[in-house]
Amino acid sequence: MARRRWLGALLAGLLLPAPAPAADPAPGRVVSLNVCTDQLAMLVARPGQLYSVSYLARDADNSAMVEEAGAYLPNHGLAEEVFLMKPDLVLAGTYTAHGTVSLLRRLGFRVEEFPPETSFEDVRANLRRTGALLGNPARAEALVTAMDRELAALAAEKTPRLRTALAFSNSYTSGAGTLVSDVVRRAGLENIAETLGMTGLARLPLERLVLADPQLMAGVPTPAEKPALADQNFAHPAYRALAARTAGAPLENRLTVCGGPFTLKAARALQAAAMRAARASGAVRAETEKTTQNQMPKVAPSTGGSGQAAARSLAALPLLPALHAVEGTPE
């Protein structure tokens, strides 16, 4: 199915010359080497204009546009591979292998490098720049307008400003100046890492995480079929005890690896989780005044479902199992 689609796209690209007028400098064949520029290009490009995206764009753990990516030839970011594709424009990330980029430039290709997005501000800038480069500024502007409308809607919600903890593999967390931290801020929440003065991707020792006493937790382990020590922090009894007494929130890696309009879904999911947590704790507080129990119950159903499956069905967001609930915890 996906195969036939890219074949179709390929044929369309080969048979129908770009319908651009002679004065239009828009590139007819664009190749992207980086999973973030892949997604920008897929969003903005005219039909038939984008020829190839990186293989990572098809990886459901790292890309929010897996389905769309099936329509393009995959590349592995190798200079030789790109050379044979004869693109008019190459899009790369500033962290794409420098050797490849400089080699392609020496071979006479036009390479445009994009820095990774660390905020929605950056997403706006990168979308507009992609629009200008691909000769489709109207499309980019429409995406920016739609995104801004949604950001305004997020800000308009009266979200309880919960202390939110983000836990990644190896006890890492996202501090100030990261896209994930901007997602937390836009969702109307307080990022514990920022409160503790952390910037960038930083280690948050388990001990400090526990004592920060979060009201909302988003844990993002790597999928279970790939075991490593890096994910043992999620199995640690102290982490599990904390997760059991704290409301869980979903945070999907694929939505936050790169910034794009899709990153809004991550903010919306966090906001929804915070609302549910606040409602539940409010309801419980009324109850606990009688029973003198001050534990906040888990809000998300703890079925321990795989993050992969959860990632597929954003429509069922309110029922998303808490990603950090590695084991079933009593309701």
Place this chain on the structure above:
Amino acid sequence: MTALRFQPVLAVLAAAAALLFLLSLAIGPAGATPAVSLRALFGGGEELMVLVMQEIRLPRALLGLIVGATLGLSGAALQGYLRNPLAEPGLIGISASASFGAVIALYTGLSALFALALPLMALAGAMLSVFVLQAMAGSDGRPLTVILTGVAISSFAGAMTSLVLNLSPNPFAATEIMFWMLGSLTDRSMPHVWLVLPFTLVGWALLLRLGRALDALSLGPDAAASMGVDLGRVQRLAILGTALSVGAATAVTGAIGFVGLVVPHVLRPLVGAQPSRLLPASALGGAVLLQSADILVRVIAPDRDIKLGVVTAIVGAPFFFWLVWSHRRSGL
């Protein structure tokens, strides 16, 4: 140098180990006062502090004690059994082989299905390396042969460990080679303690029973045999005891070098160079050294998770040079 009396030496070492155990419990990024920490350890005070003390700091301090004692004891036993001043689980490849076994169990997902696979595979790796060492060097092998064989085993096991980690589909696995080669006690948990403890206790029991035989063996294998020492039994005890204790310890903390080398040498003159006395003293000394190292990594760089093997190597490597130098002059 005259030997001090044996009992006081043991008492001082035990007191130091206990003191460092308490200090280890009191140190952490949370920065609570020792009084608050200790109260939380026994379940008093704030709920979250109790969680931190019981589930994060207690297992770390316990593992420092257990693994340190294991490394000190096995170092003393191996030096006596191989009659080689340079023998030590790290230097002769036992730790690296145990790491390799543990890495196979962990990264193939075997230990997720069956928790005991982790220590058992590490144990198998450790056992295999001792057999190879034995076969290559013989029971009265020259120190140089033992060390060279150990170097080969270490390099091979280290390379295979890197291979398994490189082939893992998990993006973090490749960086975890640091853990397996240098060791760390960071964020270990009580389940790790329970996983290690039975194996190490049995291993210690076997190694401590070697005392008399090692005393006799210090006169040479022939003299020992004529005194009625069963050399086959000594071999079984030494190999099995080392593999059990070092294998299990390495499975949860990675390979930590030099502890088993330094501790017996420092303590030997204090206990009158008698192997039967050196064994318990080295166990306590190992616990003292490893806990000091673990406290040091937390004090000098609390947020960087420096590996334990870095500190033990900074202490141990110059010591090793000095040892080689002094033996060279005395015509080893």
